[in-house]
Amino acid sequence: MPLSPGAADGSCDGRSANAFRGDVHGQLVQARDIHGGVTIHASQAPPLPPPLADVSLDAPRPATAVRGRDGLLAVLGREMRAGAPVPHVLTGPGGFGKTTVAAALAERARAEGWTVFWVRPGDVAAGMVEAAVEAGGPRREAERVRSARHQALRWAWRHLDAAPRPWLLVIDNADRPEELDPENRPGDQLGWMRSSPGGFVLVTSRVDDPLLWSPARVHRVGELDAPAAAAALADHAGLAELAGAEELAGRLGGVPLALSLAGRILATHGVLFPDAHALLDRLREDVGALDGLAAPFVPVADADRGLLSGVWELSLRLVAEREPKAAPLLRILAVLGSGPVPVPLRRLPLSELAGGALGPLDEASFARAVNALVVHGLVTVERREAEAFLRLHPLVAETVRAGLTGTDLPLVELAERLLDHQRHRDLRFELQALMAIVSLRVRMHPADEDAATARGRASTATTTAARAEAFRTLVSVGGTLLYLGRPEDAEAALAPVVAAAEEQFGRAHPTALPARHLLAEARLRQGRVDEAGRSFRELHADRAEILGPEHPDTLDTAYQLGLIAIRRERWDEAGEILSEVREARLRTAGEEDPLFLFAAQNLSYVTMRLGDPVSAETGFRRVHRVRERVLGAGHHLTTDAAFYVGRAAQERGEPAEALRIFTDVLRNWEEQLGKDHPQVETVKGRIAEVAGSDAGTPS
Known part of the structure; x- marks a missing residue:
């Protein structure tokens, strides 16, 4: 619209007939004169308001019935x-x-x-x-x-x-x-x-x-109980009844996300997995396969909450934002706490944890890392009497282990050093941790000589060293199985290790020698005395030649020959061998040396069997005092010495004292070794004997 000078919304002064002042909306057209060109000025539009937040307030709808809540x-x-x-x-x-x-x-x-x-x-x-x-x-x-x-x-x-x-x-x-x-x-x-x-x-x-x-x-909000978990699994599979639901739900630990994933797999892959038993067989050794089978159902954007691995990784990221040491600590705990036995807090000493994979660590930073894991529900704290234990949900531990790669090998090695620090203190805990370490070592270092050769001599050496480490771990497994009273299982674990170690490294290699020793001991504990005797004599000759006659390993083999003499009731021969071992270890290592104590205890047993229970009891009590001082009152080896004190009391005709001692031994051994351990059965037999005997009547 043309504007006139002097209009209500504009003005014109005498200096310029073409000047204009006032608010302009739209475009202002100015003509210099009636013959000139026309210039069009676009007005500056006011800033647009920010877009409204596009927020969804709709609640998700449960896809199935909500079980167990x-x-x-x-x-x-x-x-x-x-x-x-x-x-x-x-x-x-x-x-x-x-x-x-x-x-x-x-x-x-x-x-x-x-x-x-x-x-x-x-x-x-x-x-x-x-x-x-x-x-x-x-x-x-x-x-x-x-x-x-x-x-x-x-x-x-x-x-x-x-x-x-x-x-x-x-x-x-x-x-x-x-x-x-x-x-x-x-x-x-x-x-x-x-x-x-x-x-x-x-x-x-x-x-x-x-x-x-x-x-x-x-x-x-915790895991579902068994009936609710089985029902939830069937719901997600779209079935009123599902064969094997209870077993599969138990394998998945009652974790609702895992049950949901498994149900969707069963609903979609009915040809591969016609029932829960079939999927259970697939997941029995590797629960990580659950994510791979279920991955197509979960959008990529939801992977951090829709898959098991994503859920735990998201938790670790959240924890690491506040406590960077918490993430590597959880991975160590996932190795150590791989089974039903929780991790004793005392098995995580700062002297062994500090440095390496966790970096600098003091008591305060360790406490913060543990607390961060507890707060995020990844770890729970249990207390028994005055002792604390850390427990991971089995599915959390297994999923975290499944995500470990070769770059995490230092964490695995640290876990093994932690076990070595207090070896044979908590046998069932150690066994589950060692089995996890063996599995991880095999996965992290597959035996592939051709690939190693292609990578060059250095890589071949690395592979050889890795195999030696794996062999040493398996040897530790065998030793722990022996302590747990499972010699048949120990032999099954050790026999292939001995064969492979001898083939790859030779009979005299530091890896082969301890494996040969434990294999012979496993056979001895099964009553195969002659076979074990031949093996120990050969091993003793090899060790004496390579290590010297007074090396601890040579003397340990000699000690086993003394035990074989006891088995054959050759008391004089046993006494001579055990005396030599005891005196040699006392000279070089002192009375706190484990082999000295074993030899002293069995020498006292020989004394008792030769008819002198009073002198034998003195020897047993000496061993008990030293072990109690070094290992603690609750250690299974301290309890072992107490058992023989009770045996001496029984032989002396003191059934009341023997019964009191045996009752304490039974309680400690059931806790330390498990109720099905052969030594538990032995002490139960002694209790029955003493309870049914007349006072003063020796066994």
Whole structure:
């Protein structure tokens, strides 16, 4: 539209008839004169408002019935309807079903007419503001306060508190609690987690730290019990009944995510896995195969929460953000705590842990690393009397081990050094750890001579060294099996090691010699005295020639020859051999030397069998005192010496004293060795003898 000089929205001065002042909307056309060109000036558009946050507040819908959580859902439902004075928090490891419980509660709330707001991690503030808008807050005001955190907090909670309909607010996967409030504890209720008269607030998080959430009420979500786990597995498989469901659910540890993955595999791959038994066979040795079979069902973006490996890796990343040492510590614990026996805290001395894979470490940083693992549900602490143990869920340990690669070999070597530090102190614990180490060494160093040759001489040497380490680990397995009273299993483990070591390194190699010794000992403990005697005589000659007659290993073989003489009841021969071993070790190592104590104890046994239980008891008590001082009162070898003190009391005709000693021995051995150990049966037999004998009647 043409504008005239002097118009209400413009002005013209005398200096320039072509000048214009005033607000312009759209485009202003200026003509220099009626014959000149025309210049068009585009007006500058005002800045566009920021786009509205695209926030989804829709709750996920459970794909199947929610099993095993009826009690928890009942509690949450009651608290929700009653108007809880504090927020509630579901904690537990990833994959254990916290989100599923929250989604089931959301279904119930929606059915009862409640509004449900589901806020996801990553941008909690945007979700909370959007929830307040849906609760009645004007959007124009929301956009104005959105960028100011404190204003947004006050504005959102004011509208949520005054909402016309009751609501359920779920803040899911709050695994970084600082997102709820970067300045205060979430439990202070100064941030996005607060109680409200308008509704019920439920938070899910891997962070199980009551002090962080207090005074909120914390519910720990664990694995499913056996019936619920089997039913959940069948649900995910789409079957009313599933053959083998109980066994497969047990293999998966009742972990809901694992059950979901297994069910989907069964539903999709019915040809490969017609029932749970078939899938169990596939997973029996390698639970990591579960992820590979289920991977096509899980979007790449959800891999960190949709696959077992992703769940634990996400937990490790979250832990490492606060405590970098926690991640390598968990991997070490996954090696040591690979079975049902937890890791004794005393088997993790700082003197052995510091340096290497964990770097510098002091008591405070170690405590922080352990606490970080506990808080994230990856490790639990158990206490027995005055001792603490660390336990991993078996599926967590197995999945973490499955993710170890060759770069993690220093962690495996550190785990083995930790076992060597207190060898034969906790036999069942040591055996499970050694078996895991053997498996990892084999996987990390496959025996491939052709590939090694192609990589050159240095790589061949590395492979040879790796094999030698694996052989040494297997030898340790055999020794532990012997201590556990399983000589048949020990022989099965050691025989191929001896054959391979002799073939690759020779009979006199440092790897072959101890393997030969333990193999002969395994045969001796099975009663094959002549066979064991031949093996020990050959080994003694080899060791004496290579190591010298008074080397500890040579004397250890001589000691075994003394035991063979005892088996044959050749008491004089046994006494002569054992006396030589005892005196040699006393001269060079002192009375705390383990071989000295073994020889002294068995020499006292010879004395007892020759008819002098009083002198024998003196010898047994001496061994017991030294072992108690060096190993501790509860060690199985200290208890072994106590057993022979009891035997001497029995021989002296003191059944009451013998019964008291044998009863203590039984309790200690059942705890240390297991109730099925042959020595446990032996002491039970002695108890029965003493209990049924007359006072003063020797056995």
